[in-house]
Amino acid sequence: MESAEDWLVESLRLYQDFHAFDLSEATRVLEWIDDKGVCVAGYESLKKNEILHLLLPLRLSVKENQGLFPERDFKVRHGGFSDTSVFDLKHVPDTRLLVTSGLPGCHLHVWQVTEDSDVIQAVSTIAVQEEEGSLWPRVAIFSSMAPGVLHGARLRGLKVVDLETQKTTYSSGVGDSEELSSLQVLDADTFAFCCASGRLGLVDIRQKWAPSENAGPGPGAAARRWCAEVGGRRRGPGPSIASLGSDGQLCLLDPRDLCHPVSSGRCPVSAPSPAPELLRVTWAPGLDDCLAISGFDGTVQVYDATSWDGTGGQVEPVFTHRGHIFLEDNQTDTAPLVTTHTWHPHKPRTLLSAASDASLHVWDWVDHRAAC
Amino acid sequence: VCGVNGRFAWLVEGGAGQDVGRSCILVSIGGKNVMLDCGMHMGFNDDRRFPDFSYITRNGRLTDFLDCVIISHFHLDHCGALPYFSEMVGYDGPIYMTHPTQAICPILLEDYRKIAVDKKGEANFFTSQMIKDCMKKVVAVHLHQTVQVDDELEIKAYYAGHVLGAAMFQIKVGSESVVYTGDYNMTPDRHLGAAWIDKCRPNLLITESTYATTIRDSKRCRERDFLKKVHEAVERGGKVLIPVFALGRAQELCILLETFWERMNLKAPIYFSTGLTEKANHYYKLFITWTNQKIRKTFVQRNMFEFKHIKAFDRAFADNPGPMVVFATPGMLHAGQSLQIFRKWAGNEKNMVIMPGYCVQGTVGHKILSGQRKLEMEGRQVLEVKMQVEYMSFSAHADAKGIMQLVGQAEPENVLLVHGEAKKMEFLKQKIEQEFRVSCYMPANGETVTLPTSPSIPVGISLGLLKREMAQGLLPDAKKPRLLHGTLIMKDSNFRLVSSEQALKELGLAEHQLRFTCRVHLHDPRKEQETAMRVYSHLKSVLKEHCVQHLPDGSVTVESILIQAAAHSEDPGTKVLLVSWTYQDEELGSHLTSLLKKGLPQAAS
Numbered sequence: 002m003e004s005a006e007d008w009l010v011e012s013l014r015l016y017q018d019f020h021a022f023d024l025s026e027a028t029r030v031l032e033w034i035d036d037k038g039v040c041v042a043g044y045e046s047l048k049k050n051e052i053l054h055l056l057l058p059l060r061l062s063v064k065e066n067q068g069l070f071p072e073r074d075f076k077v078r079h080g081g082f083s084d085t086s087v088f089d090l091k092h093v094p095d096t097r098l099l100v101t102s103g104l105p106g107c108h109l110h111v112w113q114v115t116e117d118s119d120v121i122q123a124v125s126t127i128a129v130q131e132e133e134g135s136l137w138p139r140v141a142i143f144s145s146m147a148p149g150v151l152h153g154a155r156l157r158g159l160k161v162v163d164l165e166t167q168k169t170t171y172s173s174g175v176g177d178s179e180e181l182s183s184l185q186v187l188d189a190d191t192f193a194f195c196c197a198s199g200r201l202g203l204v205d206i207r208q209k210w211a212p213s214e215n216a217g218p219g220p221g222a223a224a225r226r227w228c229a230e231v232g233g234r235r236r237g238p239g240p241s242i243a244s245l246g247s248d249g250q251l252c253l254l255d256p257r258d259l260c261h262p263v264s265s266g267r268c269p270v271s272a273p274s275p276a277p278e279l280l281r282v283t284w285a286p287g288l289d290d291c292l293a294i295s296g297f298d299g300t301v302q303v304y305d306a307t308s309w310d311g312t313g314g315q316v317e318p319v320f321t322h323r324g325h326i327f328l329e330d331n332q333t334d335t336a337p338l339v340t341t342h343t344w345h346p347h348k349p350r351t352l353l354s355a356a357s358d359a360s361l362h363v364w365d366w367v368d369h370r371a372a373c
Numbered sequence: 374v375c376g377v378n379g380r381f382a383w384l385v386e387g388g389a390g391q392d393v394g395r396s397c398i399l400v401s402i403g404g405k406n407v408m409l410d411c412g413m414h415m416g417f418n419d420d421r422r423f424p425d426f427s428y429i430t431r432n433g434r435l436t437d438f439l440d441c442v443i444i445s446h447f448h449l450d451h452c453g454a455l456p457y458f459s460e461m462v463g464y465d466g467p468i469y470m471t472h473p474t475q476a477i478c479p480i481l482l483e484d485y486r487k488i489a490v491d492k493k494g495e496a497n498f499f500t501s502q503m504i505k506d507c508m509k510k511v512v513a514v515h516l517h518q519t520v521q522v523d524d525e526l527e528i529k530a531y532y533a534g535h536v537l538g539a540a541m542f543q544i545k546v547g548s549e550s551v552v553y554t555g556d557y558n559m560t561p562d563r564h565l566g567a568a569w570i571d572k573c574r575p576n577l578l579i580t581e582s583t584y585a586t587t588i589r590d591s592k593r594c595r596e597r598d599f600l601k602k603v604h605e606a607v608e609r610g611g612k613v614l615i616p617v618f619a620l621g622r623a624q625e626l627c628i629l630l631e632t633f634w635e636r637m638n639l640k641a642p643i644y645f646s647t648g649l650t651e652k653a654n655h656y657y658k659l660f661i662t663w664t665n666q667k668i669r670k671t672f673v674q675r676n677m678f679e680f681k682h683i684k685a686f687d688r689a690f691a692d693n694p695g696p697m698v699v700f701a702t703p704g705m706l707h708a709g710q711s712l713q714i715f716r717k718w719a720g721n722e723k724n725m726v727i728m729p730g731y732c733v734q735g736t737v738g739h740k741i742l743s744g745q746r747k748l749e750m751e752g753r754q755v756l757e758v759k760m761q762v763e764y765m766s767f768s769a770h771a772d773a774k775g776i777m778q779l780v781g782q783a784e785p786e787n788v789l790l791v792h793g794e795a796k797k798m799e800f801l802k803q804k805i806e807q808e809f810r811v812s813c814y815m816p817a818n819g820e821t822v823t824l825p826t827s828p829s830i831p832v833g834i835s836l837g838l839l840k841r842e843m844a845q846g847l848l849p850d851a852k853k854p855r856l857l858h859g860t861l862i863m864k865d866s867n868f869r870l871v872s873s874e875q876a877l878k879e880l881g882l883a884e885h886q887l888r889f890t891c892r893v894h895l896h897d898p899r900k901e902q903e904t905a906m907r908v909y910s911h912l913k914s915v916l917k918e919h920c921v922q923h924l925p926d927g928s929v930t931v932e933s934i935l936i937q938a939a940a941h942s943e944d945p946g947t948k949v950l951l952v953s954w955t956y957q958d959e960e961l962g963s964h965l966t967s968l969l970k971k972g973l974p975q976a977a978s
Contacts, residue, residue: 009593010636013601021591025774049807055588072766073590073598077773080800082807119586119800328593 008327015320017350017365020058021328022075026051027359029279030090031343032099034114037062038078039343039353041361042087046104050087052121054079054114061348061363075361079114081121088137093164094144098124100164106137106154111164127152127162141184141192151192153181159194161206171206182228193242195229197277201244201259215259226277231256232284240264240306243292245282247274251294251316253306264311268304268318270297279340287349291319295339299326301354303366320366325356395450397424398553398579398791403546403828405526408442409553409579413453413485420497423454426462428819435464441522444470445555446539447477449485449733456482456499456507465510467522471530472513473538473659479508488707488733516540516663525866533557534568535769537660543573548829550575552783557581559775562592562625566664568771570783576826578785580776582815583792585801589772599626599765600633602727606761607641607696611723616711616738618704622729622767624656627683630698634682644686646701646710686710691717704729705736712737716756724760729767773801780809787824788813832861835871858957887956893969894941897948902927904948905938907973912936915968919961934962936969 012019026043033039037057043050056076086103093100099112099121109127129138129152136154143149143161149170153159159173159181182197193203194212202214229244240253240263249272252262274280274297285291290306302318309316325337337358345351351365395412408429414422430438435458442464444452455478458464470478482504489495499507514520520528525547530540534557541554552575557568606613617623623645630643686699691714701711706728715737718724732738740748741762748756771779780788788805790798790813802813816822838859849855860876862869877884897904909923912931922930929936934954941947950969954962 005593006632006636009597010600010633012597013604019594019597021594022588023591023774024588025777051804058590073595074584074772075588075590077586077588077800078797080804082803119797120803121800328591 005327008323012324015367017367018061018363019324019365020073020363021324022361022363024053024355024359024361027340027357028355028361029088029340031341031353031355032090032092033343033346034092036346040090040092040099041355042083042090042101044086044088044103046086050083050085052081052083052087052090052099052101052112053077054121057363061345061351077119079119079121081112081123083110083123085110089140091140091142093142093148096148098148098164100127100140100142100150102138102140102152104135104137106133109138109140109150109152125167127167129154130158136180139181139184141186143186143189143192145189151184151186153184155180156194156196159184173204173210175210182226183230185231187231193229193231195227195244197226199225199227199244199246201229201242201254203256203259213256213259215254225250225273226280228280228282230282230284241284243282243284245280245294245296247277247280248272249297250313251282251292251304253311264306264309265313266304266309266311266316267313268294268297268302269315270294270302272297276338279338281341283342283344285344285349286346287344293342293344293352295342295354299323299329299337299339299356301339301342301352303352319368319370322352322354322362322364322366324362324364325354325358325360328360329358395422395424395454396445396555396581396792397454399429400544400551400553400579402544402551403525403549405440405522405546406438407526407544408439409542410445410451410555411442411453411455411458412448412450414450423457426458435462436466439464439466440526441466441528442468443528443542443544443553444468444474444478445533445542445553446471446536447474447481448536448556449481451555452478453482453485456503459507459510460499460503468507468511469514469520469522469528469542470511471538471540471663472515473663474540475508475511475513475538476655476659477538479504484703485733488705488735531570532566532568534559534562534565537565537656538663541568541570543570543575549826551577551579552785554578554580554771554779557771557775557779558769559771559778560589560592560769562769565769568779570779572782572784574784574786576785577787577789577824578780578783579789579791580779581771581792582776582790582798582801584770584772585776585790586797587772588774589770595765595767596629599727599767600629602725602763602765603630603698604633604637604639606723606725607639607698609723610696611721611725611760612696612718613698613724614711614714614718614726615698615700615729616704616706616715616726617700617702617729623700625767626729627680627700631680631682641696641698642690643680643683643698644690644700645680645683646686646699688713705732705738706741707733707736707738716750719756719758719760722759722761725763726760727763727765729765731768773804776801777805777808780805780811784809785811786826787811789822790815830868832868832870834859835869835875837875838870838872841872888953889956889959889962890951890953891962891966893950893952893966895948895950895969895973896946897973898946901938901940901948904950905929905936908936908938908950908969911973912965912968916965931965932958932961934958934965936965 024041028041029044030042031039034054038054040054042052056078058073087101088103090099090101097114101110107129109129111124113122113124138152138154141151143151148164149161150164151161156173156177156179157175160169161171163170179200180197181194183195185193187193190207191203191205195201200215202212204212225246225248227244227246229242232241240255242254242256244252249268249270250265251268252265254262280296282292282294292304292306293301295301301322303320304316305319325339329337337356339354339356342352342354353363355361395414396410397412398409400407483501486498489498514530516530516532522528527545529543533539533541533555539555541552541557544551559567561567603613699714701714703709703711706712706715728738728742732742737748741758742764746758750756788811798815802815805813814822842857859870860873862876905927909929913921916931919931924930937951939949941949952966
């Protein structure tokens, strides 16, 4: 426990604030429900999994007089039970509905969160055509008067289904069997996809399939797996798409030219990632050109892309969160692996991260670089 | 309650909301009535702060109705109404609690009385003498010691963690039992460790669920927060006041600061006020005995009362320049040294006060935690509070995960959650029901929950009866039920199974023999002797496992059943079989009769 104590003392300098929680089961999802709560869900295959809607401690929402809000705990506001594992969970904005996806990958499940009870109810299922063993459909939500669920495990199976009528309103219509790694809705008419091979595309659903995309996987790509994220609400021009490879390569791209990355760097991680499906790269909503990555080990790393020379060489994180390694309580042989992370919507340096040992951290890191 | 189906019934009078609530639960089990805790609701200043004891019995005396009272620990929301209950409402029966609780309760009750009466001028409050008289009724218990309240009711205390002396109690009558947790925690802390119970499989587990829908921030992060605040204040040259109750968290915080000061090589002095060191020795003695009892070693043992960096405080030090940290009593800033120091330091915004616990209304602690920054002190003086006010919640309670752990340890048949809001606990209820396959209840204030149980009633069997059954020859088979004839005698809560003869003898009654006779008509023109022979042959071949005999006088016996053939008085072609048996052979007799009514097989020629 020596190292844990040392780290705790060190943490006084590293973090403005730090909370550590133990969930009853590990989660791979962290989905915001407005800015006061998150949803987490279990991903075990042989038992019932819990879906929890957690409210953040009040002190994270107030700016002054934090000392008068002693509560540092999460409140379980709602909970539900899922018979299948949950690998992805999306909130349908402006509704009380959630959509989950996992294995077996032949159904998506729709849930409802009600006001007068704390139980999350299963509402319906959406059948998905894929029948493959270990593939599961990625999910993204088109929010509008009639919300639509974008889903697919492969490019050829990409569809948008109207949530209420369950009718298919869009279909990719291609025969391409490339496996999908992530889907992201950008606005009412466009979405972005990233394939496991690294192929990226932006699709306008008003037209027949004609995505603006990159040329396809580069040399040696077969050995790597990729994920990507498009940053929202950017100020001014510049790269707004980040893609992360399981070998630690991080590329920044401009949506107008997906074939030529604007800049790239190699992250100092133990590559290749032991669980490439868990790779995650995110843009900080409150900081310019700031990214976080996870999925290689028990850390979350924060990068400032403006400090890169962009030529693909080694880059250094401005911050590394090691809490999941040092605060690990269980005496298990395997080191914990960060399964997912997310940024707080408006506190600029606050993140949430979850790991395979069921820990969940909320941390606000201190930027020790020279103040500007 | 006598009979095959035992029943539980209870009234739950809990408090509303977290932190401010009161515990007082009534359990009826096996005909015994037990009151669990007797807490004060500290949010109210009038009679609403006491439980409504008229719920219990409208006109009877509480001493007659209640078999005992059990107090789980010294927090006022669990024992604050005890002197009111025993001395003002009236109860003279035994009050059970652990030794440390017995030692500490009166101190806190007296403190509280002083605040209520002296500071707030309340009337209709219990007096110091009442506290003393109440404590005379206390019977102290040790952990894991089975205490016989009477010859049917027994109780046993288990380690609960939470605070010094806190216990969970098992209440047992015959084969029925209830476990009441009081407040407990399942994650070990630095000086008290975690609660523990064996697989006692009670019919019902009553657990605190104030934090049931909470996932608690880790102890390390809370400690980190405390250290960070202290460090920041000290770094800017400020003074930190930590008002503490003499008994409890103070030690834990001292260990923390000392470890930290050592690691960071800090020089600012840390002081422990003198009142604290005296009480700390007393506390230490209680603590050593309490934690030496059979509990799991879930925490690091060290002598927590020897500190290298922490020194005794002298009131003159409060005026010394530069940063320092002071632990002082009392904890709610309502009097004494902590209040004196507070008054000196309140005006400087570099300074800080960290309140480590709940403060009762009317105290300075409560006022500043409510955000008040101008306080009226004695002599109409107004104190402006510019120092930083922080509140750290270090209380150790079980959250959702902890409750699940305890249920897993005790393996109850049913679970009851108290102190939560039903609407917000449906998920936990389902979780418990699914995971452990038990029923889970969440009664509201004043609601009664009834649980059926099937108690096993022990019955003594007489040796004579046992021997007789064994003599019948058939070996006992663990998997097959064996039919036994005997008489059950219930006398003085004692159940005995004896042979009928013995019962008759004991009761001074003569035995009556019941004999049945049945007539079966058979068409048979032959003589009676031949009919009897036919009956004999037929029965001999059909009833192979019974002893069938043909007596010299012509009658046939099957075991002890007698069959005689006679000619019909009016119709020589018909024979009448008289079948006669005793009550004991009813089954065979009926069977024989139906068999004979079917007629005899035609004789082979």
